[in-house]
Amino acid sequence: MRFKNIFIPVFILFSIYIQAQTNNEGQLHGNFQVDMQTYKEDSLISAPKIPEKMLLNAYANLTYSKGNFTAGIRYEAYMNTLSGYDSRYNGNGIPYRFLTYKADELEVTAGSFYDQFGNGLILRAYEEKGLGYDNAFDGVRVKYQIYKGVSVKGLVGKQRFFFDKGPGIVRGVDGEINTNELLKFMSESKTQIILGGSFVSKYQADKDPLYKLPENVGAWAARMNITRGAINFNTEYAYKINDPSADNLYIYKPGEALLISTSFSKKGFGVLLNAKRVDNMAFRSNRNAGLIDLNINYLPILTKSYTYSFLNFYPYATQSNGEMGGGAEVMYKFKKSTLLGGKYGTNISINFSRLNSLDKTAPSDTSVIGISGTLGYQSDFFTPGDELYFQDFNIEINKKFSKRFSGNFIYQNLIYNSDALRKDHKQTYVFGNTGIADMLYKINDKNAIHIELGALFTKQDMGNWIMLQAEYSIAPKWFFSLSDQYNYGNEDKDLQLHYYTAAIAYAKGANRIQIGYGRQRQGIMCVGGVCRSVPASNGFILALSSSF
Amino acid sequence: MKNIIQNIFLLLGLSLIVIIVSCDKIEGPYTENTEVIPLQCPVPEFPALQNVYKKILMEDFTGHTCINCPTAHNILNNLISTYGDTIVGIALHVGFFAAPNSSGLYTYDFRTDEGTAIDQAFHVSDVGLPQGMISRTQYNGSYIIAPFSWSTVVQSLIGQQPKLALQIINNYNETDSSFCAHIKLTFLENITDTLMFFCCLAEDSIIKPQMSLTVPSPYNIPAYNHMHVFRDGLNGNLGVTIDPTKTDKDSSIVKSYFYNLKQKDFKHKNLKIVAFVYKSSNNEVLQAEDEKVK
Known part of the structure; x- marks a missing residue:
C-alpha cells in the first residue's frame, strides 16, 4: 500500500520533469550519498561478528521546483543498517516526499516536512544522519504572513517512525511578531524586538489497562528576542500538561523548560551567558517510545560543541527528565603587533558550563519520589539538585604564526x-x-599538512589516551589521512590498544569518494545533546557522495 | 489596521479553541480500578510458605522469522530441564523478526504492546535476535545477554537468598471463559528499594511456523512448538509500583486480576500466569513465579 502511494507522486514528479525539460523551465536538484563498511570480528575491542560482513546506508534526494511549486523525494536504503544505527531502519523505500505551493503570503506543504517552533522546546522536526535521527512530520502545513511583521504557521501530522509512522497525531500552531516591522513607531528604533508564541497538542489513544492516560497532551511556549547594538537577549519558556510516559515512568507532573541566552559582542571581544532549566519535558508522539524515537520537541544544549575526537569522548546528553545549569564564554582577540597578539593577533576564548539535577521533594499525593501513577515529585524552580551531571571548563587559543x-x-x-x-x-x-594541539601548515596554495595531537588523562573509565592525526591535502582533489588513538592508560594491559584509521579521499566537482580503514572504539555519539551508542567496529569504509 | 486586528482576533480565537480541545488534564487518582480487587475475584486462602527459593526469570527475545532463534529456545528448554522450576521462562516476540508477513507461512502476529515496550525500554532487538535478559541483571555491563552466555549467567545466580516470596492461585471459570489470578507477595526481609510488580499471561505449545537454521533452505518448520509465549500484560507495560510502606519483613500484599478469555485464540489448558517483582532503580528481578491458569 505504501509503495502504491509513493509511485503516484514519483510518476507526477517525473512527468513534470520531462515537460520542464521540453519547456526549458523548472529546476531539478539532488544529491546522493552512500556509506558502506565491512566488519571484522575483533574480540579485543568487543566488535561483534556481523553476519552480513558488509553493511550499507544510502540516501538520494531529488527536488524539483517550477514557479510556485516545489516537490521532492528522498530514497533511503539500509541493507542492512551500518552497525550502531537502529536495525529497525533495515530495508529501503521513499519515506520522505512533499509538495509545496507558495503564492504571495501563503505557503502550503502536503506530505513530509521538517519544522521548528522557536528554540524547539515544544516542537522541532529535523534530520541528523549521523545519529540515524529523523522525526519528520507527514501531514499538512500552512504558513501565512498576515501582515508585514506578523506570521503564523499551523501543522498537523504524524511522525516518521523508521519506514512507518508513529501512533500519535501532532497538531501545532506558531505565531511570530516582529514589532519593528509591525509598528510604525518602532521601525526606526535601535531596539529590535521579536515576540513569538506556540501551542502543540498530541493525540494518542489510551489503551492502558492500569493508568488513566491523557489522550490529548498540550504544551505551549512563549519567546522573546531583543537586540540593541552589541547586546542580544533571547529567552523562551515552555509548559506541558500532564504527560505520563515511559520517559518519566508514568508520573502526572506537568513539565516546564526555560532557556535564557544573553550575548554582548563587539570587534575583538564577546561575552555569552546561558542558563537553562528543564523539568519533565520529554515530549513524544508515542508515550511508550524510548531511545531517540518520535521526539516532538528538542531541548537545546548549552555546553560547548567540539569537533575534536577526544573532546567528544564524554559528550553531554540532554536530560529531558530534569536538569538545571548555566554556562559562560568570554572571547577576546589580542590585537596585532602587541605582546600577546604578535604579528597576526591571537584569539582566546574561555568557556565554562555546569549542569546539575533538579532538587526534588515528594509530591502532595505520596511520600515517595517518582512513583508511577502519582504526581511524581515537586521541584523548586530556582534550586538546582545536588547531583552534578556535567562540568566543562576549557580554554581555546587560536593563533596564526605566519602566512x-x-x-x-x-x-x-x-x-x-x-x-x-x-x-x-x-x-x-x-x-x-x-589537551589538543591542532596545527596547519600550508606548503603552497595547493598543498597543506594538518597535524592534530591530543592527550586525555583520566583515572576512570578506560584510562589515559594519546593520539596523533596527520592529514595531507592537495587542493582541491586529494586528501590523505592517518591517525592513531592509543589507550595506553587502560587498567587492563590486554586492552592497551591502538585504534588506527587511514583514509584517502578524492573530490572532483560535486563528486567525492573516500576509502578508509578504521578501528573504532565503543562509545556514545551525541549531536546537540541527542545521543546514540556506537558499538566498536573494525573494517574498511567506503563513502561516496555527489550532488547536482 | 482594522483588518490586522480582525485577523489577529480570528487567530487568537482559533488558537483558543485548539488549546481548549487539545488538553486532557487528569485529576488523581491516576490509576484505573484494576488494582482494586475485582468483585468477581474473591481472594482465596493462600497456603503457608514452604521451601522458598529465589527463582530466575529468563526473558527470551525472539521472532518467528529469526533462523537462529530456535537454538536459543533449545538453550532455554535445556536450562529448564537442568534447573527445573527455578527457571521461569518467557518468550517475547519482538522487533523485525516477529513482524507478520502479509501472506505465506508467517502471517500470525505474536507481538504484544507490552513485549514491544519492554524491548524498546531495554533496546534488545536493536542488537539483533536472539537475545535474552536473565532476571534483568547485567552481564559484561549489559542487560542484553547472548544465548551462549545464558548458562554461565544462570549458574552465577543460582542459590541466592530470596528477599520475597510469590504465590499464585488461579481460579478458572469454564462457564464464562474467564479466570481470576491472585498473586501474594510476602516480604522475607525489610526492603527499602522502590519495587515494581509485573504480571502477564503466557502460553505454551502454540503450533505455528518458525524459521530455523536446523532445517535446509528455505529454513521453514511449518508446525513448530512455540513455548512460553508472552500473550498479554495484566498490569501495564512496566507493571505497577508496590506501596513502599508495605515492604517490611513479614508484610504481604495480594494482587488480584480478572481476565476474560472470550474472543482470544488462546488454548486455555496451555496458559500460565507469570509474575515477577523487580527493583525500580536497576531493574533487577528479585523473585519470579509462574502457575498454570487451568
Whole structure:
C-alpha cells in the first residue's frame, strides 16, 4: 500500500520533469550519498561478528521546483543498517516526499516536512544522519504572513517512525511578531524586538489497562528576542500538561523548560551567558517510545560543541527528565603587533558550563519520589539538585604564526557523570583533563599538512589516551589521512590498544569518494545533546557522495 | 489596521479553541480500578510458605522469522530441564523478526504492546535476535545477554537468598471463559528499594511456523512448538509500583486480576500466569513465579 502511494507522486514528479525539460523551465536538484563498511570480528575491542560482513546506508534526494511549486523525494536504503544505527531502519523505500505551493503570503506543504517552533522546546522536526535521527512530520502545513511583521504557521501530522509512522497525531500552531516591522513607531528604533508564541497538542489513544492516560497532551511556549547594538537577549519558556510516559515512568507532573541566552559582542571581544532549566519535558508522539524515537520537541544544549575526537569522548546528553545549569564564554582577540597578539593577533576564548539535577521533594499525593501513577515529585524552580551531571571548563587559543602556519590549542577540564549520562552503572564520575594541539601548515596554495595531537588523562573509565592525526591535502582533489588513538592508560594491559584509521579521499566537482580503514572504539555519539551508542567496529569504509 | 486586528482576533480565537480541545488534564487518582480487587475475584486462602527459593526469570527475545532463534529456545528448554522450576521462562516476540508477513507461512502476529515496550525500554532487538535478559541483571555491563552466555549467567545466580516470596492461585471459570489470578507477595526481609510488580499471561505449545537454521533452505518448520509465549500484560507495560510502606519483613500484599478469555485464540489448558517483582532503580528481578491458569 505504501509503495502504491509513493509511485503516484514519483510518476507526477517525473512527468513534470520531462515537460520542464521540453519547456526549458523548472529546476531539478539532488544529491546522493552512500556509506558502506565491512566488519571484522575483533574480540579485543568487543566488535561483534556481523553476519552480513558488509553493511550499507544510502540516501538520494531529488527536488524539483517550477514557479510556485516545489516537490521532492528522498530514497533511503539500509541493507542492512551500518552497525550502531537502529536495525529497525533495515530495508529501503521513499519515506520522505512533499509538495509545496507558495503564492504571495501563503505557503502550503502536503506530505513530509521538517519544522521548528522557536528554540524547539515544544516542537522541532529535523534530520541528523549521523545519529540515524529523523522525526519528520507527514501531514499538512500552512504558513501565512498576515501582515508585514506578523506570521503564523499551523501543522498537523504524524511522525516518521523508521519506514512507518508513529501512533500519535501532532497538531501545532506558531505565531511570530516582529514589532519593528509591525509598528510604525518602532521601525526606526535601535531596539529590535521579536515576540513569538506556540501551542502543540498530541493525540494518542489510551489503551492502558492500569493508568488513566491523557489522550490529548498540550504544551505551549512563549519567546522573546531583543537586540540593541552589541547586546542580544533571547529567552523562551515552555509548559506541558500532564504527560505520563515511559520517559518519566508514568508520573502526572506537568513539565516546564526555560532557556535564557544573553550575548554582548563587539570587534575583538564577546561575552555569552546561558542558563537553562528543564523539568519533565520529554515530549513524544508515542508515550511508550524510548531511545531517540518520535521526539516532538528538542531541548537545546548549552555546553560547548567540539569537533575534536577526544573532546567528544564524554559528550553531554540532554536530560529531558530534569536538569538545571548555566554556562559562560568570554572571547577576546589580542590585537596585532602587541605582546600577546604578535604579528597576526591571537584569539582566546574561555568557556565554562555546569549542569546539575533538579532538587526534588515528594509530591502532595505520596511520600515517595517518582512513583508511577502519582504526581511524581515537586521541584523548586530556582534550586538546582545536588547531583552534578556535567562540568566543562576549557580554554581555546587560536593563533596564526605566519602566512603559512597557524594553530588551535585547547585545554579542557571535565567532570562527567557517567552513571546519569551513559546509564552504564560502571562508575559514577569520570574526571578528565584533555589537551589538543591542532596545527596547519600550508606548503603552497595547493598543498597543506594538518597535524592534530591530543592527550586525555583520566583515572576512570578506560584510562589515559594519546593520539596523533596527520592529514595531507592537495587542493582541491586529494586528501590523505592517518591517525592513531592509543589507550595506553587502560587498567587492563590486554586492552592497551591502538585504534588506527587511514583514509584517502578524492573530490572532483560535486563528486567525492573516500576509502578508509578504521578501528573504532565503543562509545556514545551525541549531536546537540541527542545521543546514540556506537558499538566498536573494525573494517574498511567506503563513502561516496555527489550532488547536482 | 482594522483588518490586522480582525485577523489577529480570528487567530487568537482559533488558537483558543485548539488549546481548549487539545488538553486532557487528569485529576488523581491516576490509576484505573484494576488494582482494586475485582468483585468477581474473591481472594482465596493462600497456603503457608514452604521451601522458598529465589527463582530466575529468563526473558527470551525472539521472532518467528529469526533462523537462529530456535537454538536459543533449545538453550532455554535445556536450562529448564537442568534447573527445573527455578527457571521461569518467557518468550517475547519482538522487533523485525516477529513482524507478520502479509501472506505465506508467517502471517500470525505474536507481538504484544507490552513485549514491544519492554524491548524498546531495554533496546534488545536493536542488537539483533536472539537475545535474552536473565532476571534483568547485567552481564559484561549489559542487560542484553547472548544465548551462549545464558548458562554461565544462570549458574552465577543460582542459590541466592530470596528477599520475597510469590504465590499464585488461579481460579478458572469454564462457564464464562474467564479466570481470576491472585498473586501474594510476602516480604522475607525489610526492603527499602522502590519495587515494581509485573504480571502477564503466557502460553505454551502454540503450533505455528518458525524459521530455523536446523532445517535446509528455505529454513521453514511449518508446525513448530512455540513455548512460553508472552500473550498479554495484566498490569501495564512496566507493571505497577508496590506501596513502599508495605515492604517490611513479614508484610504481604495480594494482587488480584480478572481476565476474560472470550474472543482470544488462546488454548486455555496451555496458559500460565507469570509474575515477577523487580527493583525500580536497576531493574533487577528479585523473585519470579509462574502457575498454570487451568
